[in-house]
Amino acid sequence: MSLQSGLPTPPAHEGELCELGSDVNFKTAHNACRSEGQYGLRYERKMGNTELSYYLPSRQTGVNDMYLHLGFKAPERYVQRSRVRAVWAILRLRHPLLSAHVEMHEYDDVRFIYTAPSSPRDLFEDADNNLEYRTQDKDELIDSYLNGPRTLSNSRLSYVVVSEPGEAKSAVPTPPRTPSPSRSSVDAGLIHESETPTEIEREYELLICAMHFLGDGMALHQFANDFFGLLGCDMDDADLEAMLEAEWRDRWQNISTDASVLPRSLEEYMPLSDGRFRRTAAKVDFQLSQERLVGGQVFPRQKHPERRTIVPTVSFPEDRTKAILKKCKANGVSISAALFAICDVAWARMGGPKELPVLMYSALNLRPYFTVKPPSPWNSYWYLAIGYFNIVLPSFLPAADKVESVFWHRARQAKDQSTRAAKSPLVASRTHVMAEERGERARGWAKEDDEKEQGTWKPPVYSSSASPPKEPILPARPKAPSAALMGLSLLGNLDGIYKHATFPSVRLHTLTTGSRQRHGAMLLFGYTFQGKLWISLGYDCNGYPDGFVDKFWKECLAAVDVFLG
Template sequence: MGRVADVADPVLLTPPASSEDLPAVCGLSRVPSKDGEATYFERKMGDTELSYYLPSRQSGVNDMYLHLGLNAPEHLMSWARVRTVWAILRLRHPLLSAAAQMHDYDDVRFVYRVPDASDDVLRDAEANLEYRAQGKDELIDSYLNGPRTLSNSRLSYLVVSHTEEDPAEAILTPPRTPSPSAETFEPSSSPSEDDARAPTQYDLLICAMHFIGDGMALHTFANDFLGLLGSEQSASDLEAMLRAEWAERWQDKDNDASILPTALEDNMPITWNKLRGAAASVDFEISQQKLVGGQAFPKRKHPERHTIVPTISFPEDRTKVMLKKCKAKGVSISAALFAICNVAWARTSDSSKELPALMYSALNLRPYFTVKRPSPWDSYWFISIGYFNVILPSFVPSDRTRAETTFWHRARSAKEQSARAAKHPLLVSRTQEMAKVRGARARAWGREDDEKENGTWTPPTPSANAVPHREPVLPARAKVPSTALIGLSLLGNLDGMYKHATFPNIKLHTLTTGSRQRHGAMLLFGYTFVGKLWVSLGYDENGFAEGVVDKFWTECLQAIDEYLV
């Protein structure tokens, strides 16, 4: 887990939250309670949520984004229609419109204000929706490197961007006061033939805190959003849907705090006893001792972080060739990308090859949940990821024939290690143990970062630990390095998640995803989308030695051409 390092970034909101919104959540101590006519529900964050929340506070480390480039008729992208769809989904998924409230390092809470009427949901959606006139690169750069978009009172945000040759004609966010009328922004229910024939280029940017969700939530949400937006339902139909869903949840209902999705650890409960607890601790320690990695990109210190995301897509015909070749070799594209990074690093690095390269990736834990939530509170917006590691040798043969054989052997090794992690019989207990460790680290580091900022921090004594002491359960062993080279976010075939046929008049053509990073961070993304293989590398270009990442990225692309095509 990374430390909080982005202290140079200004802690601002873009745009600023309404002053009318802040007192409703900031002065709250106990809920559910009545404050005038407002009702609130809350719950404490779990360890995994805390491990993402605490590092994010100062500059938005791990704040997620999903960019989608699309072509659509203008009437489908009108401000009023987008606002209504955004409102429906915020109603269905309470964490999107909740607030985060910190009382202590181990007491941070989600606070949700119950909407008194469907109009409240619309106003909330409007306050977290913006239209801009920016291209894709500018849109993503401003999110990653500009003032922070999200905050404790804004856990999600939606940006719709549309550029035209004449900036004066570009669609901009309408003024929020007075509230715009439907007639101003909503076209007739029967769009003109010219409008239907001439789709326009738009960019969507869906922004969300990482502690309220993950990649599965983002992509599932985007598909639902596009399905409603591109449906044949009129604006009036969508507004009626919003009213009906608000009534189902809140009209004459006596709900409780269980409306909020539960923490990851509570979705995978274990009945503990002393024997089971001891066995889990032993297994976890053994699994951690096996993580050996001694390869790392050379870093450099720089006062400012600047994240860039070079991205390349391969044409559909070449992608089909790659998929066919990987299948013939008994691996997936995801497993092959571990081997691609392995080969690229071996060709790039001048460091010792004695220690292996350790790479990490995320594991979707939703299939392991044993707690099911009833409708209509079965939201998929919550974080549900664990981590696994792939360890590969850090050298490759110089002989071309042997090098290709080695490449596919390592791709199969990556596949086996990934499958072993996902199918391990003690996966749930390992997840619970890791959550405890990550939560403890986050609290210790969060306190240290705050004390440093306040000028009250004192270095710990040699015998003290930054992380609360964990009693060893195994005999002492010589420590080995466990340095991670790179993280890979392997999203698989996203065309299986995006049901393009349900929004036939919206044509997706581009997808980019990632998050605001800490100093010196790096993450490689790989996925197939609209029939193409996409590979992108998000990294802090100021955080690494000059030219080393450029060389690595070039070697990655060359290795893809060499082995997969």
């Protein structure tokens, strides 16, 4: 079905040795390798299938490269490059995948490579090389990331941009890149810039960029909260640099050879028994669950040589948001469930075919299902931990006098389906089977894409002498259509993640998130932030007939007005 382009995938095998060369000694630890390299300790591990399913499609144009934009106000001393650089360095130390790079050997052998920092100075310079100051406004910043040249690469898995837009941009010039410090300056402490900034509060934009195979939305938002917690804390720059050095010593001065430095893959955090019966039962259950997914509603698409993603966004005032949440609660649903019904009603009002239902998909946070816990201090939250679930709703509307009651009934249907997906005892096994399918499919597509680019691809030739296909697990049944209309990323109440009171001098006011998309992609986001409900629709405006998605978006907002108040 259509949603397969975003689904999960398995781990590299426990204890598998890494090929580092015949003259290199190494140890294996939790599927990661450690070796003595020219520049320090080197750790590596193979990607699991879930990570591969995101990495392989991203190689050329950066499909799925994530971003998180936050608009905020702060005194300029909190946003000086020296301070941002120190905060960024501390967090890159705590989360090694942010500083790793990727090496691809085969389609099923892609590896994270992490070289341990030999000193705090290494961390400081690494952070500086992955930090940029600009003078773009929010829209320019997001557009350049989504539609311009790719920001990230195999050697740059994460990046931070700080921008000061508007008239004030000329008042605070971008500080130059840090020169390589001398040994004496490092021994005396990390670099301090000579400016003494004023307490004038200014408007800033922050863009946090990260590959999707590094982690998911929950990791991104937790990271942003930690970022502002350090940026807006009472410590001065020297204190932050001292923290960096202390944390580096705790992690690296007495590192053991079997330390689990790199986070494991999703599948290793929720392992399954290798029993043959268990694996067969998991595949039967997965196939049955997939056959229950019926959907036949799709947006009309058009081919266009250029992809252009836009993200129309609306926010609702706090008083109206409270009223909306209160109305949802009175009808026994969350705002997330209501948004499924909003999209369903909006689509029905577009006048599509009524014979088949509407299928939508969304992400499921898998962290609560993990049975393996990483040891401190290597307990980074930067790893992929998402699965997917589906919502199926009718595609027609009843008589006008019954529409509101039917709307809330469908919202409750969405809630019930979401709850069953989250509470199913088979979440782990379904994730593993789906991961295997996703990984196999991603490898096949990647190989075909590469061969087409090189001019060597040939259509497969099926010979009558070839071995017969494997007998299906279940008896053959007529296959129902399972096309998905769209995906919804429902992030919930982000004010439960952002501890605004811990950084009172930095006032966050705007949040937008998403990723670089493939041609014809669409994803609706819904969340509450700073007490406001936010809804945004990220889509490729060149991938659909003119005005069609605009009309759908207007129908969505009209349905919010009518049903949510």
